[in-house]
Amino acid sequence: MGQCNLIWLYFLTFLSLFFSSHFLPPLHGSDALENALTLYQSGVKENNPKKINDSLFLLHSLEASFNPEFGSGKLYYDMANSLFQLHDWPFALLYYLKAEKLLPKDAVQDNLSKTYQAVELEQPKAKGRLSRFLHLFSLPLPRILQGIGIAAFLSFLALLLFIFWPRKKLLIFSLLPLLFALPLLVSAFYIKYISPLQAILVQGSFLYTHAKTGAPQVSDHFLPLGSRVQVLTVKGEGRFLQVFTENKEVGFIPAQAARIY
Numbered sequence: 001m002g003q004c005n006l007i008w009l010y011f012l013t014f015l016s017l018f019f020s021s022h023f024l025p026p027l028h029g030s031d032a033l034e035n036a037l038t039l040y041q042s043g044v045k046e047n048n049p050k051k052i053n054d055s056l057f058l059l060h061s062l063e064a065s066f067n068p069e070f071g072s073g074k075l076y077y078d079m080a081n082s083l084f085q086l087h088d089w090p091f092a093l094l095y096y097l098k099a100e101k102l103l104p105k106d107a108v109q110d111n112l113s114k115t116y117q118a119v120e121l122e123q124p125k126a127k128g129r130l131s132r133f134l135h136l137f138s139l140p141l142p143r144i145l146q147g148i149g150i151a152a153f154l155s156f157l158a159l160l161l162f163i164f165w166p167r168k169k170l171l172i173f174s175l176l177p178l179l180f181a182l183p184l185l186v187s188a189f190y191i192k193y194i195s196p197l198q199a200i201l202v203q204g205s206f207l208y209t210h211a212k213t214g215a216p217q218v219s220d221h222f223l224p225l226g227s228r229v230q231v232l233t234v235k236g237e238g239r240f241l242q243v244f245t246e247n248k249e250v251g252f253i254p255a256q257a258a259r260i261y
Helices: 002-022 031-046 049-065 074-085 089-100 106-118 129-134 141-164 168-194
Strands: 197-201 205-208 217-223 228-235 240-245 250-254 258-260
Touching (some): 031 049, 031 074, 217 250, 228 258
Antiparallel strands (some): 197 228, 205 217, 240 250
């Protein structure tokens, strides 16, 4: 029975290591990313929108080639900075919010606040206690996955030592990192599979009662660009999104008016 449990622990350790490493592509040191940053800095210094546009083009090509959803957040942050300099406030806000999920909160907050001011919207308040707990106090997803990988690796080392030097304390020590990894796994699962989809409006829109052109408005309240909504369903062959607004209204908006982040 003890041998069987040991095999299961090895199996779980392997899965954790694979899960952690699989979703962390090496993008941070990319030459293209450095070239884009150089172009951006030169464009800002010279007040040259063309260079900033060229930087943005390179960053968009990187976004299409890699899987930055699990990256360091630097790509999204650089894209947001370029869009901000080009006064494309809604898309700058979109990419700052994408970067916020991957970077430490303090790294994005100043620029995020400036962008909210540019679109003349009040910045949403911090999340509730339950949401902060499930997000492990808003740790970025890559850091959560790295924590799982480190915990699995420490457990793996302890189990190896236990094989060659069987001591009960070593077996107990091998379980401690796995216990530490458990809330991280719960948080990662919640963020990836349970957390509701959020979107930001890149075009202003009214809220409609049905997923069709010409449907009545839910109310006279106009959703300005930069507004954040929760996406409930997709209707009308992908042409409409059913959303829940910050004013606690439910209705439909055209899909092209919003971007999920």
